Amino acid sequence: MNNNPIIKVENLTHIYSPGTPFQVVSLEGISLEIARGEFFAVIGSTGSGKSTLVQHFNGILAPAKGKIWVCGADISDKRQRRDLWRRVGLVFQQPEQQLFEETVFDDVAFGPRNMGFDQDEVKRRVEKALQQMGLDPATVSGVPPFRLSGGMRRKVAIAGVLAMTPEVLILDEPAAGLDPQGRKQLMDLVEDFRREEGVTMVLVTHNMEEAALWTDRMAVLDKGRLVMEGSTREVFNKAGELRALGLNVPAPAQLMCKLRAAGKQVRTDVLTNEEAVEEIARLLSET
Known part of the structure; x- marks a missing residue:
């Protein structure tokens, strides 16, 4: 991991309506780092705290407990948080x-x-x-x-x-509601921008294929807690654990898992259709 991460979260807790009968702990004890220039995904089922987490990254929300540094600014400090919108979109x-x-x-x-x-x-x-x-x-x-x-x-x-x-661009379900062609076109444009400008990208998404195609690493949230973090390939290779959290893996990985369950010796950490085709071609060439 980069020794100077552009985003560093230490033991973050966020509470909505604290001290009232409606108090809800939305995030609890979150710690993670995001490297400069990385394309990072935050995934989890509805209500897992994804949007709450990323709204801390540009200072819309401040931590109830814990610390966050973004672009070197301590967002617990209201003065530093005030100008963060210039650097984090x-x-x-x-x-x-x-x-x-x-x-x-x-x-x-x-x-x-x-x-x-x-x-x-x-x-x-x-x-x-x-x-x-x-x-x-x-x-x-x-x-x-x-x-x-x-x-x-x-x-x-x-x-x-x-x-x-911005130095950091946060995308909270940016392609929601678009058809598959529209989603791909939008994400292609976003990725071109990231490469051209060297921007750090954080993607919140329910679309596992989207996360598989574009992101380097990811964090998985469940009920406000960080339950998994690693490279995109590592995380999606834990299909059973993800299913237990109400999540799925990309369609190519699902296919490989079914082939493995049928006794075929195939990789289960594939992320794209192209990788799945290569793996099936390899399997057929050995039969």
């Missing part, structure tokens, strides 16, 4: 619902303008962010966001975060 589920300006340009420009950039730099950032999301600035800049398709509105909303050139 958070894309919520269905981000297109957050569009509020009259034109696409103004929506994407909102962040850079609030960062104090001059008009030329704002324009440069808006055009670059739209291009990074596969949109033509000349075509869409003057269009009201509500006139765009749902998929294009989502890209515009994400472009508004990219325009601030």
Whole structure:
């Protein structure tokens, strides 16, 4: 692990409505590190605390107990937490619902303008962010966001975060509700941005294929606790443990597990269709 992780969490606990009859411990004793430039996934069943965890990473939430450092800032310190939005971008589920300006340009420009950039730099950032999301600035800049398709509105909303050139980009179910082709196109664009800018990416997802294709390492949460952490391949090779938590493994790994249960000597840590094809071809060549 990087000696200087961009995100470091030590014994984090978060409590909603503390001291009231509605008190809920959402996170308890979470410790993990995320390296600079890494693509990290947070997975878990509904109510496991995924969104609560990542909302600490950009200072929306502060720890009830424990410590978190993000980009060197101690988010327990309100003064350090105040400016974290400049360095850590958070894309919520269905981000297109957050569009509020009259034109696409103004929506994407909102962040850079609030960062104090001059008009030329704002324009440069808006055009670059739209291009990074596969949109033509000349075509869409003057269009009201509500006139765009749902998929294009989502890209515009994400472009508004990219325009601030964050060091960390947090994606909370960014492709929810999109068809498979739309999901892949969106994640391809996000991955291109990560590689181009060297950004650290944190993905919250229910889609195991998505996590398998894109991420380097992952954390698994269950009822507010960290129950598993490791490389994506290591975690998805624990199919039985994941199923016990109400989670599944990517379809290629499921197929390999069924073949292994049928007595076939195949790897069970495959993550992609291509790896599954290679493993089946190897098996057939030996028969």
